Amino acid sequence: MAVEFEVNEREVWDGNYAASQALRQADVDVVVAYPITPSTPIVENYGSYVGNGYIDGEFIMVESEHAAMSGCIGASAAGGRVATATSSQGFALMVEVLYQASGMRLPIVLNVVNRALAAPLNVRGDHADMYLGRDSGWIQMGAFNAQEAYDLALCAFRIAENHSVRLPVMVHQDGFITSHTAQNVYPLSNEAAAKFVGVIDPVDDMLDFSRPVTYGAQTEEDWHFEHKAKQHKAIMDSKPVIDAIFAEFKEISGREYKRVETYDMEDADVCIIGLGTTVETARVAAKELRKEKGIKAGVLAIRCFRPFPYEEVREALEGVKSIAVTDRSSPGGAMGAFYNEVAGAMATSKARPMVTNYIYGLGGRDLSIENVKTILTEQQANVDAGYITTDLQQFTNLRGPHLGFFKTARS
Amino acid sequence: MTEIRWHSRAGQGAVSGAKGLGDVVATTGKEVQAFALYGSAKRGAALRAYNRISDEQIFNHAKFMHPDFVLVIDPALAFTDNIEVNEKPETKYIITTSLSKEELIAGIPALAGKEDRVYVVDCVQISLDTIKRSMPNAPMLGAFVKISGMFELDYFLENMKRVLKKFPQKIIDANMEAITRAYNEVK
Amino acid sequence: MQDLKLRASENRGKSQLEAGFDLLGWDEVTQGSVLPSFEGDASGIANLKAEERNYSGYNSYTATVASWRVVKPVFNIDVCIDCQNCWVWCPDSSILSRDKQMLGIDYDHCKGCEICVEVCPTNPKSLLMFKENEDLETALSGWPEKTKKEKN
Numbered sequence: 001m002a003v004e005f006e007v008n009e010r011e012v013w014d015g016n017y018a019a020s021q022a023l024r025q026a027d028v029d030v031v032v033a034y035p036i037t038p039s040t041p042i043v044e045n046y047g048s049y050v051g052n053g054y055i056d057g058e059f060i061m062v063e064s065e066h067a068a069m070s071g072c073i074g075a076s077a078a079g080g081r082v083a084t085a086t087s088s089q090g091f092a093l094m095v096e097v098l099y100q101a102s103g104m105r106l107p108i109v110l111n112v113v114n115r116a117l118a119a120p121l122n123v124r125g126d127h128a129d130m131y132l133g134r135d136s137g138w139i140q141m142g143a144f145n146a147q148e149a150y151d152l153a154l155c156a157f158r159i160a161e162n163h164s165v166r167l168p169v170m171v172h173q174d175g176f177i178t179s180h181t182a183q184n185v186y187p188l189s190n191e192a193a194a195k196f197v198g199v200i201d202p203v204d205d206m207l208d209f210s211r212p213v214t215y216g217a218q219t220e221e222d223w224h225f226e227h228k229a230k231q232h233k234a235i236m237d238s239k240p241v242i243d244a245i246f247a248e249f250k251e252i253s254g255r256e257y258k259r260v261e262t263y264d265m266e267d268a269d270v271c272i273i274g275l276g277t278t279v280e281t282a283r284v285a286a287k288e289l290r291k292e293k294g295i296k297a298g299v300l301a302i303r304c305f306r307p308f309p310y311e312e313v314r315e316a317l318e319g320v321k322s323i324a325v326t327d328r329s330s331p332g333g334a335m336g337a338f339y340n341e342v343a344g345a346m347a348t349s350k351a352r353p354m355v356t357n358y359i360y361g362l363g364g365r366d367l368s369i370e371n372v373k374t375i376l377t378e379q380q381a382n383v384d385a386g387y388i389t390t391d392l393q394q395f396t397n398l399r400g401p402h403l404g405f406f407k408t409a410r411s
Numbered sequence: 412m413t414e415i416r417w418h419s420r421a422g423q424g425a426v427s428g429a430k431g432l433g434d435v436v437a438t439t440g441k442e443v444q445a446f447a448l449y450g451s452a453k454r455g456a457a458l459r460a461y462n463r464i465s466d467e468q469i470f471n472h473a474k475f476m477h478p479d480f481v482l483v484i485d486p487a488l489a490f491t492d493n494i495e496v497n498e499k500p501e502t503k504y505i506i507t508t509s510l511s512k513e514e515l516i517a518g519i520p521a522l523a524g525k526e527d528r529v530y531v532v533d534c535v536q537i538s539l540d541t542i543k544r545s546m547p548n549a550p551m552l553g554a555f556v557k558i559s560g561m562f563e564l565d566y567f568l569e570n571m572k573r574v575l576k577k578f579p580q581k582i583i584d585a586n587m588e589a590i591t592r593a594y595n596e597v598k
Numbered sequence: 599m600q601d602l603k604l605r606a607s608e609n610r611g612k613s614q615l616e617a618g619f620d621l622l623g624w625d626e627v628t629q630g631s632v633l634p635s636f637e638g639d640a641s642g643i644a645n646l647k648a649e650e651r652n653y654s655g656y657n658s659y660t661a662t663v664a665s666w667r668v669v670k671p672v673f674n675i676d677v678c679i680d681c682q683n684c685w686v687w688c689p690d691s692s693i694l695s696r697d698k699q700m701l702g703i704d705y706d707h708c709k710g711c712e713i714c715v716e717v718c719p720t721n722p723k724s725l726l727m728f729k730e731n732e733d734l735e736t737a738l739s740g741w742p743e744k745t746k747k748e749k750n
Binding site for chain 1: 622630
């Protein structure tokens with residue numbers, strides 16, 4: 001019997017600690033890990049909870065992130081509740097196995113503490129690693145602060161293990177900006193968390209000796225396409241399940257999550273769309289800009305990056321005239337991936353608003369309230385002019401001459 | 412919103428200090444943020460840690476701030492780091508030093524004319540006397556409690572005991588003594 | 599005593615950094631974040647001693663970490679047997695040695711980790727840790743005597 005770990009109603013936790021507490025309260029059976037900055041404390045803390053008898057689980061150290069996810073697959077296929085954490089280069093090394101996990105429909109929870117990809121080597125937060133996972137068939141959810149890193153990790157188990165979903169889930173938080181920033185966190189009691197997450201009811205578990213199964217079958221052109229299609233349909237269909245689990249979480253916590261979050265959007269002419277901590281800084285900027293300049297600015301945030309909420313984005317942006325989509329990853333010869341998703345959604349809208357792309361914050365470059373105001377003010381200039389006055393894609397808060405690409409053909 | 416910037420070297424406990432302060436502040440019902448600029452920093456490298464304190468949830472995640480308080484817990488950094496960067500007219504400085512306030516200000520041109528908002532305390536010596544090693548973070552908290560007037564000393568001590576509860580009693584007592592001494596000695 | 603000529607000047611490299619080395623724009627930074635180790639033609643560099651090489655501001659040789667140190671090792675040439683143990687073990691290449699003759703410490707790069715003291719086999723040790731501000735003469739004048747093994 002495990003020793004009771006005492007949690008207070010109000011704690012001051014950083015994102016890593018918060019995520020590790022969620023793993024403890026969810027009574028995770030197996031964590032297979034190869035620690036990497038800045039996600040290390042998540043798995044390290046889980047190991048200490050096992051070592052100190054707070055949970056009855058297995059902490060397995062392996063030789064690489066590739067092996068870590070492979071181990072998670074084994075444990076999950078066996079029928080256990082499984083989680084791990086990684087960042088950056090580790091995530092990149094894990095990518096091959098991410099597709100195995102989602103293809104086998106295994107409900108693994110991966111805490112990704114977002115960090116830049118080398119070269120040049122950098123340990124700080126951007127979204128380059130997260131973008132690597134965007135076609136991997138995992139559900140991807142984003143936390144904007146430590147509280148959410150905790151809340152979403154708990155929800156992630158429910159979503160992943162839901163029998164109509166059966167897909168692995170990533171919970172993203174920004175490296176250092178969330179993972180190493182201590183803030184007020186209001187955790188659930190151990191009992192409430194355990195009751196919410198429940199006990200895993202595995203499907204096709206290999207330790208069910210009454211029904212032996214094979215994992216890892218080969219499919220060529222005769223079967224592969226159908227399996228991938230079924231998987232894609234499952235992730236597209238997971239939206240109502242995610243909504244229902246968020247609603248249930250609100251019942252017990254009072255905290256409401258939506259796949260698309262909106263702030264000051266009711267009457268907004270201009271808006272900024274972001275992921276992660278950027279969203280919260282932008283909320284402050286939009287409010288100040290409304291007061292200072294009378295610009296009707298709003299913020300739209302994507303909580304659920306995969307499945308991408310096309311309908312909800314289109315609906316939330318109805319009436320907005322100029323939109324700035326922010327990508328915290330170097331797109332390598334294209335518009336930002338996030339821009340493309342939003343532009344795709346808005347191409348189907350009646351009003352077809354102006355959509356611009358900002359590349360920002362690579363390698364942890366600070367995003368200040370003033371930076372966000374500049375971006376929003378440029379959107380207002382677009383509204384006033386009636387066309388996009390800037391390059392469609394701009395690098396912002398970058399040293400050196402202006403860097404931007406692709407001008408609109410509309411005027 | 413109260414914003415605090417710590418100047419420290421990795422290993423001196425600015426991050427723990429900032430987090431400890433955040434922990435105590437949170438018990439008063441306020442919202443806090445404590446973070447640092449480090450990562451690949453090695454023991455001894457200069458680093459900065461930050462606190463934000465507010466009555467409402469804190470949404471600003473930028474490192475950029477105009478600090479209300481600048482806490483310098485390494486004596487050399489007062490001279491070599493730009494401790495006055497992004498200051499405002501009312502920014503208060505609490506600086507660890509063995510020098511007198513006048514001697515310190517004479518050596519740091521950026522502090523000239525700011526006598527009424529520069530405070531000095533020898534956190535290194537206090538920690539050597541009490542904690543028996545150079546751990547200037549705890550004394551700095553005592554000095555901050557005094558200068559900020561944010562808490563009564565007794566309230567702060569009681570709550571710090573809770574933050575430190577995983578440590579042996581001897582270490583907790585030494586920290587309490589360090590905080591109290593700095594509270595009384597800062598000037 | 600220690601050959602102080604081998605120590606680089608205080609804060610070498612720092613002036614270049616402050617002159618804007620780290621503040622170049624995207625159009626000025628090096629291709630592929632590749633950094634040259636030496637100024638100018640470095641042919642034949644392998645045959646030159648460290649202090650004769652023209653290290654660039656990007657090379658860690660031109661940066662000092664002296665201020666990271668709280669305590670420092672002091673080297674006593676009178677006890678040293680030139681075994682090179684410290685030279686092998688020092689993680690920061692901060693033991694100065696020529697032709698297997700121990701010369702002293704590179705205080706620009708020593709971080710005060712004490713490994714050299716730990717691995718020194720002599721009795722008394724030829725390297726001991728002192729407070730950073732202790733002067734060399736005082737440190738050497740109080741060097742301990744050889745300790746005799748206690749027989750039981």
